[in-house]
Amino acid sequence: MKSNSRHHRDRKSKSHIPFRLNLLFFGAFACFALLILRLAYLQIVSGEEYEAEVQRTETTLATGSVPRGEIYDASHRKLVGNEAIQTITYTRGSGVSSEDMAHIALNLANYIEMPNVTQLESKKDYDIKTRDLKDFWLVLNQDKVTDQRMSEEEKKLTGGEFYQAQIAKVTDEDVADFSKEEKEAAAIFSKMNGAYALTTINIKNDNVTDAEIAKVSENLSSLPGVDTGTDWVRSYPQGSMLSSILGSVTTEKEGIPASQAAAFLANGYARNDRVGKSQIEKQYETVLAGSKSKSETETNSNGDVINTIEKYAGDKGDNLVLTIDMDFQRTVEEIAREALKDRQGLNRGIYIVATNPKTGAVLAMTGQEYNPKTGKVEDATLATATKAFEMGSTVKGATVLSAYMDGALTLDNNVIVDEPLKFLGTPEINSVFNRVPGNRIPLTDITALERSSNVYMSKLALRMGGKYNYTRNEAVKVDADPVLTRLRQYFAQFGLGASTGIDLPSESTGLPGVDPNKFMYFAFGQYDTYTTMQLAQYVSTIANNGKRMGLHLVDEIWSTGKDGELGKVESQIEPTLLNTVNVDQKYIDRVQKGFYQVVNGSQGTGHKRLGGTSYVSAGKTGTAQSSYYGSQGDPNNGTQTINKTYVGYAPYDDPEIAIAVAVPYLPTNNSNYQSQIAAKKVLDAYFQVGAYANKADDLQNEHKDEEVEVAE
Amino acid sequence: MKEKKEARIDYGIILSVMLLAIISILTLFSTSYVMAGSSLRMTIMQIAWYVVGAIAVVIIMQFDSEQLWKLAPYAYATGILLLILVLLFYDRPLYLSTGGKSWFRIAGLTFQPSELVKIAFIIMLARVVTQHNSDYANHDVRSDFILLGKIALTSLPPMILVQLQGDLGTNLVFISIVIGITLMSGVTWKILLPLFGSVAGLGASLLLLVVYNRDFLLKLGFKTYQFKRVDSWLNPYHDTQDAAYQLMQSIKAIGSGKVFGKGFGVSEVYVPVRESDMIFATIGENFGFIGGAILIFIYFMLIYQMIRVCFDTKNIFYTYIATGVIMMILFHVFENVGMSIGLLPLTGIPLPFISQGGSALLGNMMGIGLIMSMRYHHRSYVFSKDEDFR
Structure with a gap:
């Protein structure tokens, strides 16, 4: 193509180009004018506004976790502590x-x-x-x-x-x-x-090495939001002691329990906060949690953190001091394990609770259970409050006082004949010491307790139903339900079938029996079931002259001192009087006398194994026919078994300790008296006599050492 | 005649470009070295590219219109080839970070061929239109439609290839070049008015579709990220997406610069990609309304002088080339500054002569070279006092 721009002359009358070039120029001008106008609007008209926005900073309140309060025994020795660990944390900025x-x-x-x-x-x-x-x-x-x-x-x-x-x-x-x-x-x-946003979480808090801390620290500038720090985990210096009642704490991953999330959040918890999951940790969450640290984070309009001011350093949770002394507790645990060596039949466990009857303080509690799968004895302390059994004759003190309260028994009219009872269509009821039909042994309330008469108690129940006379093989014509209702009301005054007030979130109150025809069995403890904890409160109430004290495991709440150990007492858990049994002292005296006779009377059922001590104790043995429905026995009809129990207190005049022991599911032909043997050992250990005399000195010395250590 | 000889070099344009170069280097230094605390590399690279660009200007100035005329098809073909090659050998890291297959990486340097293709395209389109106007002495509706067909045939190959790279911004530049040259080509208003009207209508309806019926657009091959830009443009404070964040930050930075700016190197607002597409944020924040207005005025003067050259040289082929270069620069400036201040939606378009980026600067400098060559070669064929464009 030969064409060339030089030859392209537009021969039209007038070119369109100048006009259109001007148009283009005008277009460019218009565009730029538009830009200038908009710029003027932004920078001159609204400039102040934007400047203010850029200068604007935002402060946000961020909270940080504080170490949880620790748990100590009565002698201020640590049961649950905190172990500091290195962590790598991350705080999410608001614009990230x-x-x-x-x-x-x-x-x-x-x-x-x-x-x-x-x-x-x-x-x-x-x-x-x-x-x-x-x-x-x-x-x-x-x-x-x-x-x-x-x-x-x-x-x-x-x-x-x-x-x-x-x-x-x-x-x-x-x-x-x-x-x-x-x-x-x-x-x-x-x-x-x-x-x-603006909360700190742990990226890694398990086995963080020094090398990792060093590497992360060196590179913090390239890791916005990441930091190194320290965190805590629960530690248990005494191993598994009381672990089932101390409870556990949720992990950060578990966070607050979903079922109570709203309540926790309302109280300032974060979703990933660790909270008490069970037992004491759960019960005393508000004490142990402490108050979170608060810091104000100032962010500029870019969302960058420009300043962090600590408003409140936070306060470690307060510490719990338990009513339980570790040494006594350990001894009781040993006694229980020793007792389990004498296991017979389907018996798997022994449950012991010792309390101070005047305050309701738990002095020791243990449940030890043999696990047939592992062949080992395991701690099941919580079962003292959750497993209920027929407790047998130990409850007879409550039966006698119920009859007094009901008017079925008076001081003038308290001699009742013990004779095997046979009503039409029901099995015979008799006392262990009198199984010959027609053999009549008159008993007072005191001797009935001493010798543990089932018939005396059954006749009290019949009297409460309005029936004062007995003819062999007649039909029972007593409306059982009102009797049972009243008996349960009276028993509840002792804590049997009622909440003991123990400071654990999961307590069982036992199960009522289901066959009203057997209402007489209620009177000697073979109808409703009770926990060992309830049994302990019952005997404490009798020992404490009818004043039922709420049981508690935590004695005092202490602040944390500068050294991280116990500081000073913040508050003491005051003994709680739950109720006073509605009966005159003179009637209680009768039952106490009966209990005294059990241990100290020549015919006392506990005389052989608990009598003759340097301290004077009172108590009541118990044997109950029970049915075992567990996996080891007959699952349909149950296997007939015997529960053996003991309640007692000492010293008789001025009780310091009350104790309840339960050994359930022994074979009917057993020769196991561990409920009484263990009870005596616990009392001996408490008073530091007999086999525990030497230990007493050791313990006292240990205590002195401890005190010195604490003073340091 | 002596005067004319001296006027061969267009000092006005040189002055404008030099001012822009100084502003560019200062602003990049402020943005990268002072504000972000990074190395001087970016500033030094920009200076180096300016040197390369200046050499390109001098070389291109040597070509007269006849040479350019002959060169046009080869440049255009080479450009198309480069656009095909970049689709095959694009730089993967940049593709992953930007989503555009627009860059080569050669010996550690990245290079965007589409920036240079713009120049080749301008020359080619100018040649096509000039050729047509020579063949058809008079504009009538029929010949104009033939012309529009030729323009379309020339424009579509590069535009399709650029679209395949996923570079909407560059295609908008191509469209504005086409619009400018079409306007200048003398196509009758009987066609132009309905044409531009329908283009404007199409744009408006696209916008409405973005707001009310995205599915249809997705079927046509539009991408979600493109909608985000429209969203953030229409409602920057409502939207919390990245694009809106960028726009909001840019507006805050510029707005808070107020009349006189916060001073050199002062940055209180974080704006993503400040050094390239968002460079105007630094100018607005550091130098305020005065600085921004002066910069826009310099661009205006540059365009004024380019148009001036057209009037002075009265060469049709040159005028079309100049129109293309003017439209390219005008669109870049208007879109880039406009998006920084919330006037237009965000597009990946740099601010000519200022933003960091070698290929773009080289392309713009070649455009300047073409304009400079107009006056430089003008004298050699001025032999009549014709008042009309030839």
């Missing part, structure tokens, strides 16, 4: 996106090892699930998933549904070839992602 966090996680994975990520596919002990890997992958590939994998319908979804649709598009192949570090990053990311 998931993608930013994913990059921080990738970076942080270079410096720290996350435990268990390699065991991804194993059933337990893993940190990350495949889902975590997918979440992580999705954050880094958001647009790709949206544009390439989602249908038009799915793109319209919002919020959670949209995310669900997105995550569903992430395939196993996407996350299949994650390197170890990427897996660790995914584990870190899943922890970061659980954090709320």
